[in-house]
Amino acid sequence: METIGIIGYGSMADMMVQKWLERGVLHARQLMIHTRSDTERLHQLKETYQDVNICSLDDISASCDVVFVCVPPLAVLDVLDQLRPAKKALHIVSVAAAVTLEKLMQYTNQPVSRYIPTLTSAVGTGVSLVAHGETAGQEARERLHRLLSAFSIVREVEENRFDAASNLTSSSPGFIAAIFEEMARAAVRNSELSLDEAYECLTYALLGTGKLLVERGLTFAETVERVATKGGITGEGAAVIQQQAPQMFDDLFTQTMKKYDQLKSQIDEADKHH
Structure with missing residues (x-):
């Protein structure tokens, strides 16, 4: 029976664990979690599933078949350093933005993959992006694919396309919410509708679309x-969007890609001083 390790227990780690347990893909005793912060989220998990193991990094490197590193980008390399003395083959899956496969492979001789989750998987949908290091064998790749398929569509993407694709999978729920927040506010400014009415109309329109x-x-x-x-009303509105939105979205991609580059530079800098 395979054992799955989770390092760091934020909202994405919790989403994955909850989905695996809800859907019976894993049993609680197959999960080993290590986190430095004792959060309410973790207490709730432990209350519902007593068999989940809260453990040390050493326990994870000794017992797990695959470990999801769910810590912020600048903390990933430290975690890999501490996992180095693993006694068995351990497939390391990093969930962090901007930490490249090449960087991961400098810090471990274990097989590595990258996975970009999306918040929409909390409702059992969305695209999970995956890229594998060359050391990740067929069996490890298939196991990861099977685990992520429990709550998402899994797409393998070349790493050089990862950042742009992340904007469309992982970040887009935030972008979509920001766009429709502005549309709701515009409705209120230009009509007698209340904000709550605008939210309700748009929420169901989004779901239906x-x-x-x-x-x-x-x-x-x-x-x-x-x-x-x-010649109708929707066409008039669509024409405004088609005219004005390209510049906004070009700016969005410019800014986010710049941010990815900054993050990669910070990681390189931290690596030099490691």
Whole structure:
């Protein structure tokens, strides 16, 4: 029976663990968790699933088959340093942005992969991005794919496309929420609607649009066509977006890619002083 280690227990780690346990993919006794902060989230998990092991890093490196490193980017290399004396083959999966496979492989001789989760997996959907180091064998890759498939669509992406793809999977729920927050506020400024009414209308419109796209296989362009009759009101609004949104989204990608580069530089700097 395989044993899964989790290092760090923030919201993404909790999402993964809860999904595996809810769906019966893993039993609580197969999970070993190490975290430096004793959070309410961890207490709730332990209350619901008494068999989950809260343990040391040494226990994880001695017993686990795969370990998910769920700590902030600048803490990843320290964790790998402490995992070095693993006594058995241990597939290390880093969940951090900007810590490259090359950097991971400098710090461990164990097989490594990167995984970018998405908050939408909390409701059993969304795309999990995965990239593997060349040392990760077929068996390790398949096991990771199976674990992540429990709550998401798994897509293997070349690492040089990882950051842009992360904007579309991991960050996009935040971007989408920011866009529709502004749309709701514009509705209030330009009408008699209350903010709560605007939120409700938009929330269900988002849910329904997502279902149409997925269940009917519609593209974004086809959806615009279906709603926007010739010379009608929706077409007027869509034209405003098509005119003004490209610049906003170009700026979004410019800023986020710059941030990834800054983070990579900080990690390189920390590596030099390690």
